[in-house]
Amino acid sequence: MGTPILSKAFDPVKVSQLRDVRRYSMAIKVIGVFTIVTCPFWLGALFFTSPRDYSYTSSLICVPIVALVGAVGVAHFAQNDSYLRRLLIVGLVAHMAASSVFLWVGWFVYGGAADAFHYWTVGLQLAEDFHVVGWSAFRPPYWSTNLINNICGIASLLIGDALPTLFIAFALISLAGGYLYYRAFVIAFPDGDRWLFGFLVVLSPSLLFWSSFVGKDSLIQYFIGLTCFGFAKVTQRANYRGILMCAIGLAGAMLVRAHVAAMFAIAMTFPYAVGRSRGSSTNKAAKIILIPVLLGGTLYFISQAGSFLGLNNENSRDISQEAETVTKNSQIGGSAFNEGTPLPVRVAESPFLMFRPFPWEMNNSLALASAVESVGWLLLCCFRRREIWSTLRRWRDPYVGFLLMYSVVFSIAFGGAISNFGILLRQRIMMTPLVLMLVCARQKLPTRRVLQRLQRVSRFTLPVGASR
Numbered sequence: 001m002g003t004p005i006l007s008k009a010f011d012p013v014k015v016s017q018l019r020d021v022r023r024y025s026m027a028i029k030v031i032g033v034f035t036i037v038t039c040p041f042w043l044g045a046l047f048f049t050s051p052r053d054y055s056y057t058s059s060l061i062c063v064p065i066v067a068l069v070g071a072v073g074v075a076h077f078a079q080n081d082s083y084l085r086r087l088l089i090v091g092l093v094a095h096m097a098a099s100s101v102f103l104w105v106g107w108f109v110y111g112g113a114a115d116a117f118h119y120w121t122v123g124l125q126l127a128e129d130f131h132v133v134g135w136s137a138f139r140p141p142y143w144s145t146n147l148i149n150n151i152c153g154i155a156s157l158l159i160g161d162a163l164p165t166l167f168i169a170f171a172l173i174s175l176a177g178g179y180l181y182y183r184a185f186v187i188a189f190p191d192g193d194r195w196l197f198g199f200l201v202v203l204s205p206s207l208l209f210w211s212s213f214v215g216k217d218s219l220i221q222y223f224i225g226l227t228c229f230g231f232a233k234v235t236q237r238a239n240y241r242g243i244l245m246c247a248i249g250l251a252g253a254m255l256v257r258a259h260v261a262a263m264f265a266i267a268m269t270f271p272y273a274v275g276r277s278r279g280s281s282t283n284k285a286a287k288i289i290l291i292p293v294l295l296g297g298t299l300y301f302i303s304q305a306g307s308f309l310g311l312n313n314e315n316s317r318d319i320s321q322e323a324e325t326v327t328k329n330s331q332i333g334g335s336a337f338n339e340g341t342p343l344p345v346r347v348a349e350s351p352f353l354m355f356r357p358f359p360w361e362m363n364n365s366l367a368l369a370s371a372v373e374s375v376g377w378l379l380l381c382c383f384r385r386r387e388i389w390s391t392l393r394r395w396r397d398p399y400v401g402f403l404l405m406y407s408v409v410f411s412i413a414f415g416g417a418i419s420n421f422g423i424l425l426r427q428r429i430m431m432t433p434l435v436l437m438l439v440c441a442r443q444k445l446p447t448r449r450v451l452q453r454l455q456r457v458s459r460f461t462l463p464v465g466a467s468r
Helices: 004-011 013-036 039-048 056-077 082-108 116-138 144-159 163-188 194-204 207-210 216-236 240-256 257-274 281-304 318-331 343-348 352-357 365-383 385-392 398-417 421-428 430-439 450-467
Strands: none
Touching: 013 039, 039 056, 039 082, 039 163, 039 257, 056 082, 056 163, 082 116, 082 163, 116 144, 144 194, 144 207, 144 216, 144 240, 163 194, 163 216, 163 430, 194 207, 194 216, 194 430, 207 365, 207 430, 216 240, 216 257, 216 398, 216 430, 240 257, 257 398, 281 398, 318 450, 343 352, 343 398, 352 365, 352 385, 352 398, 352 421, 365 385, 365 421, 385 398, 385 430, 398 421, 398 430
16 A cells, blocks of 8 residues: 555656756855855945946945845845745845946956946046036937947936946846846746756856846846747747837847847747747748748848948958858957967857856956856766757747757857957856756656656655644
């Protein structure tokens, strides 16, 4: 009588999942404790690092208010998922710490040459001009770099010259992007390892560091996350809400970085046109309607993305020549690589974009930290190679095809054009979450050795539970 109860109660996959969740939860707690213990250091860097004097009182008031708003948002949007709620609370503190670290590094390591300081000072000037000329101070164009300048100017009107508050606000925007990535993953891959994906997309060092400061990176993370979330809804069941999210995400990405919006338009068009439909004839009918819309949007976004390679100029050359120009312009400072490497070789190396810099390419302490993380990505892919291969075999699934197409186009475009590790690492965060979706799309099943160990443990634990 006891054996059927044991066989019914013992599910090795669920037991293995529970063990993994506990492991990730413990890692989240460790990171949370570390950020709290070190808060005197990063709070000091946050409030006392600035290229010029500012109102400390304003920041001492506004930063806690922004953090409290973020905590309330986490409690609201993650109220039905205890793991996600715990992850986002720790992620909120970690993003604040990362923002402080970038502020310190930008001033003491980069010597104040970081774009974030430029955006802030331009925003302060726009706020001063506003008191003289009114809203005409915020001049067009309202996209790319000038978009960030105008946002900083409007923020300066609201909070004054509070640099820390502006940094924290942009950091929480990128955290919202991490939340949208998680929601997109859960919808697209309900049987995937969402615990591992959530941990990586919220707390990975590169995603934390490169998206937690004033600039385009935090905004583009939010709009990419919104696009992924909307497209996940569309591939499951075409509805106006998902389409609207995709449209807003693409429009926002186009305002920040038009060439990235073009890549997304291409990635969504091809797999959705040739991939298998999930669902009934209603989804197929929606597919027939959406294909012309996606094609038209793709052509529009591509036409708007010419500024990336200067292809809209009258004297523009062919793509290969423009790529060579971008490559030479990026080979500055001590992080340059691929010097003298021809374009075909750079394109052939593009599949390794996720894993660079390699350990032998390190030349400074920041590159060392990046190389350690890159080795971690490589080990993760090797450890989950069977799950990744199983996911890639489903390339006709619209969402898998979308992720795969975007990753390929992004890797070729940036791997062939960028030859500076600092720029590459900063730009790569626009691809990293989507690659992580492919890595975590399938739940890793326990091996035979793990199953045997779990069965041995169950002999001692499960009968007690069954008797209850």
